[in-house]
Amino acid sequence: MHNIFLFARREYLETVRKKSFVVMTILLPAMMFGFTILPSMVASKRSSETQRIVIATSDQQFGNDVRDKFLKPSEQSDIPARRRDASTRSFEVQVDTNVSPDEEAALTSKVNSHEIDGYLWAPASALADRKISYRSRASSDFATIGSLDGALREALLRQSFRKHGVSAEEVTDALKPIDIDTKKIENGRVTDAGGVALFFTALLLMILLYVTILMYSMSVMRSVLEEKNSRIFEVLLSAATPKQLMAGKILGAAAVGITQIGIWTLASSLLAAGTISMFGENIRLQLSIGNMVFFGAFFVLGFLLYSALGAALGSAVNSEQEAQQMQFFIMLPLIISAIFLTPVIQQPHSALATVLSLIPFCTPLIMFTRIVVETPPAWQIGLSLVLLVGTIYAMLSICSRIYRVGILMYGKRPTLPEIVKWMKYA
Amino acid sequence: MHTVELQQVRKSYDKFVAVNDLSLNIEQGSIFGLLGPNGAGKTSTIRMMIGITVPDSGQVRMFGEPFTRNHLKRIGYLPETSGLYKRMKVSEQLVLFGQLRGLSAADSLARAKKWCERMEIAGWMEKKTEELSKGMQQKMQFIATLLHEPEFLIMDEPFSGLDPVNATLLKDVLLDLNKQGRTILFSTHRMDQVEKLCSSICLINRGQAVLKGALKEIKAGYGRSNVHIEYEGPDEFLRENGLIQSFNNYGNFVEVRLAPGADSQKLLQMVAQRSRVNKFELVEPSLEDIFIDVVGKSDA
Numbered sequence: 001m002h003n004i005f006l007f008a009r010r011e012y013l014e015t016v017r018k019k020s021f022v023v024m025t026i027l028l029p030a031m032m033f034g035f036t037i038l039p040s041m042v043a044s045k046r047s048s049e050t051q052r053i054v055i056a057t058s059d060q061q062f063g064n065d066v067r068d069k070f071l072k073p074s075e076q077s078d079i080p081a082r083r084r085d086a087s088t089r090s091f092e093v094q095v096d097t098n099v100s101p102d103e104e105a106a107l108t109s110k111v112n113s114h115e116i117d118g119y120l121w122a123p124a125s126a127l128a129d130r131k132i133s134y135r136s137r138a139s140s141d142f143a144t145i146g147s148l149d150g151a152l153r154e155a156l157l158r159q160s161f162r163k164h165g166v167s168a169e170e171v172t173d174a175l176k177p178i179d180i181d182t183k184k185i186e187n188g189r190v191t192d193a194g195g196v197a198l199f200f201t202a203l204l205l206m207i208l209l210y211v212t213i214l215m216y217s218m219s220v221m222r223s224v225l226e227e228k229n230s231r232i233f234e235v236l237l238s239a240a241t242p243k244q245l246m247a248g249k250i251l252g253a254a255a256v257g258i259t260q261i262g263i264w265t266l267a268s269s270l271l272a273a274g275t276i277s278m279f280g281e282n283i284r285l286q287l288s289i290g291n292m293v294f295f296g297a298f299f300v301l302g303f304l305l306y307s308a309l310g311a312a313l314g315s316a317v318n319s320e321q322e323a324q325q326m327q328f329f330i331m332l333p334l335i336i337s338a339i340f341l342t343p344v345i346q347q348p349h350s351a352l353a354t355v356l357s358l359i360p361f362c363t364p365l366i367m368f369t370r371i372v373v374e375t376p377p378a379w380q381i382g383l384s385l386v387l388l389v390g391t392i393y394a395m396l397s398i399c400s401r402i403y404r405v406g407i408l409m410y411g412k413r414p415t416l417p418e419i420v421k422w423m424k425y426a
Numbered sequence: 427m428h429t430v431e432l433q434q435v436r437k438s439y440d441k442f443v444a445v446n447d448l449s450l451n452i453e454q455g456s457i458f459g460l461l462g463p464n465g466a467g468k469t470s471t472i473r474m475m476i477g478i479t480v481p482d483s484g485q486v487r488m489f490g491e492p493f494t495r496n497h498l499k500r501i502g503y504l505p506e507t508s509g510l511y512k513r514m515k516v517s518e519q520l521v522l523f524g525q526l527r528g529l530s531a532a533d534s535l536a537r538a539k540k541w542c543e544r545m546e547i548a549g550w551m552e553k554k555t556e557e558l559s560k561g562m563q564q565k566m567q568f569i570a571t572l573l574h575e576p577e578f579l580i581m582d583e584p585f586s587g588l589d590p591v592n593a594t595l596l597k598d599v600l601l602d603l604n605k606q607g608r609t610i611l612f613s614t615h616r617m618d619q620v621e622k623l624c625s626s627i628c629l630i631n632r633g634q635a636v637l638k639g640a641l642k643e644i645k646a647g648y649g650r651s652n653v654h655i656e657y658e659g660p661d662e663f664l665r666e667n668g669l670i671q672s673f674n675n676y677g678n679f680v681e682v683r684l685a686p687g688a689d690s691q692k693l694l695q696m697v698a699q700r701s702r703v704n705k706f707e708l709v710e711p712s713l714e715d716i717f718i719d720v721v722g723k724s725d726a
Contacts, residue, residue: 006525014513232509235570237478239498239526 003240007248008255015219015256025263028211051144053136054107054119056096057127061162063095065155066120070147099123111137120148127156199345202369205295206341208264209365210334212257213302217310217330220253224314224403225323233403242400250307250396257303294371301385302364304392306330309361312399333361341369348374358384360391427454427490429578429609430475435484437470437633444470446633447484452611452626457604459624459641460613461717467633468613469506472580476503489577499528502576506583506613508567512556516547519555520570527574534573541569545595560587568596572603579603582613597623617713629717636720641713648716650708653682653690659701669693672718683715 015021053070057063071093096103096119107119118136126132134148154175161171227233236245313326337356344353348370357367357376363384370376430452437445445467452458460468473479475486477495486493489500511519517538524534542548545565550558558566564587571579581600585593601623604610612620621641628638637644656679664673664680669688674681684690694706711719 003526006522010511010514010522014511230509230512231505231507232511234473234478234505234507235503235509235523235567236526238476238501238503238505239523241495 003244004248004251007240007245008252011223011249011252012255012259015253016259021256021260024215025260029264029267050090050092051118052092052094052116053144054094054096054110054116055122056099056103056107056119057122058097058099058124059127059159060095060097062122062127062155062159063097065158066122066148066151067093067095069151069154108135111135118144120152122152127159130156199373202345202372203341205372206338206365206369208261209299209302209368210338212260212299213306213364214331214334216253216257216303217306218327219310220249220307221310221314221323221326221330222320223249223253224311225317225320228315228318237404242403243396246308246311246396246400246403249311250304253307254300254303258300261299291372294368297385298364298368301388301392305360305364305388305395306334308392308395308399312395312402315399315403333359334365337362337365340366344369345373348376354380358387360384360388363388428452428487429454429456429489430611431485431487432471432475433485433487435471435474435481435486437467437474437479437481443633445474445481448630448633448635449484450628450635450638452609454609455604455607456625457600457610457612457623459617459620459627460611460630461615461617461620461627461713462630463615463721466615466630468615468630469582470633471630472503472582472611472613476501476580499574500577501580502571502574502578503580504568504571504582504584506586508560508563510555510563510567510570512554514555515551516542516553516555516558516566517551520551520566520573523570524573529574537573538569541572542566544599545569561589561592564588565592565596568599576608578609578611580611580613583616584612585614585616585619593619617717621713627713629720631721637716644716645710648711648719650710651684652709652711652715653684653693654705654707654709655680655682655697655703656705657697657701657703661701663697663700667693667696669696681715683711683719 055063055066057066071091096107099121104121107116107121110116111118118134118138120132120134122132132152134145136144157175158168158171161174162168227236233245309330313329314323317323317326340352340356340362343350344356344366347353353366353370354376356362357370357380359366367376367381367384371381428451430450432448432450434447434449435445436443436447448467448471450460460471462468470479474481475488475493476498477486477493488494488497491497514522517535520538520542521531521534524537525531529537539548539551542551545568547558547562547565550562555563555566564584568584571581579600584596584600588596600610612624614620624641626638626640627644629636658678661675661680664670664675664682669685669692670682671685671688672683682693684693690708694703697703697706
């Protein structure tokens, strides 16, 4: 035990003191910040400029309906968050009842000369065909087009209701939107956790797990390789067993991972950045204390498992080039987990999700995702944990054996009696 | 008592037999030389002695008992190639090695300081290992081997990478330790380096012992059958001469091994007839000569 501790501490201190650790600790959150918050910040900044739009239609009432709905989409709505993007941007909308070809040409040249930003071409014939065109310099401004689409739909409905003699109030009442409030039932109690928020919580934590596990399992692999190539093992093995050495190395790496996650958790709770902004919507990450505990457990176990895998591969290879080819074997189960993440989130109880979450190499990511989305039966969680711990221990035995064989056998495969001998010996 | 006993120890890697039924005893308190050319099986033998590998057959006995890992605390092993963590500080690394051998951190540090002063690298203790020269790293590795005051020291090519001054420093320390009663095993292919140090040797070639025993007895068995000749002039006398079994010519100096039963005086006369002789000396064969002789016979 003493030796394991010594090796773990050495590994820990060496990694934490490296520049790459400091860089990673700062860079990864910065990158996440960059990918999520920054674009929406930039987007909202750009849209502070007023955009001028002209609605060209022969029906004045229809044009006004479109304009009102477009400018104040949420007036009658119970969900203020919807179309917030459009409402925070400022628009100036004019209704133009002249739909002659001359006016069309005039509007086009106005767009071209930046006098206006775009115009909606909706003459009576186009309305009848329901083929309306929006012409602007930025044809991929999806937010504006989306808002216009909604406004047009409603205005058309109102127009059609008006023709049938329905009053404006009755129309407004009929058009009242429905809010589907997603609630998650946890242990028989209805909680506040919502669908979208859960999805992003799972996704974010998954990325965190994926990146750190990948990074540190590679680092363990390199560290083993370095010991092999610099022949430190000869000195170490004259004082300790390969198993102690490997266990120390893997625990040291896990401690590094915990430190890193710890720093991030602390920093993010200090910044109170529980909210991330994505696709123009604010999503509060939802994670109960129980889920945090599971996250910690699966993080540590996943780390141990993949570190052991990294150590085993590091023992088996002889050069950095070979190691790079082997990295694929570390990445493969992680990539598989990532590919199946969406189906698992959508149907956390499917046979696919159950099987994947019980495969130890996928357990850390998939089982954790299932727990966040819809808590699986306790026996499944228990079984996955038992399998995971068992696999970690088996990996440790295997990799310490590969270590001994890999460094001393000059490429020779061990025979079964030899392995039995080593097992007795260690 | 024997510090080490190897009984019919065998180790093969795939089809290659690295150590072939080797038996040897190392007397307690002696300086023992495990000698042989590159690839003879020296390092493989040492690895089996300290349990890095397990012999395919045969037995290793250490301090009079069958080898167990518990013996490792009483053994110090200096491997052939330096094995140090490059990014660790010298002092930290020495403390780690001390702790791995069961010392406390404070004890390890105190001993490391003392040894670094003696080995003249005290000023480098707070540097990173990679900043040290190869020779300094070798001395640092040497210190790491000694911290736990082992009874039995295994030195695999200890002088490689050391200049004469440092080699002497290391040799003096080892002789001191031997005087304190510690057993030392030298493993090397540089036979001239350990010839003066060892009391007994085992010459191995292709995994087999070809010659072993007390050095004095081995040399006595060969007699004064070697001649050093310093000469000026032609060297035809070396060829087609029934008196000479083999020779090693260094230009104006030649080492000659006499044929069995040959008279050295006849050779002197022959040489003097054609060349100018500055020195003619009868000497004991060097270990290297003996080795070449023995290996030549065993290979034939």
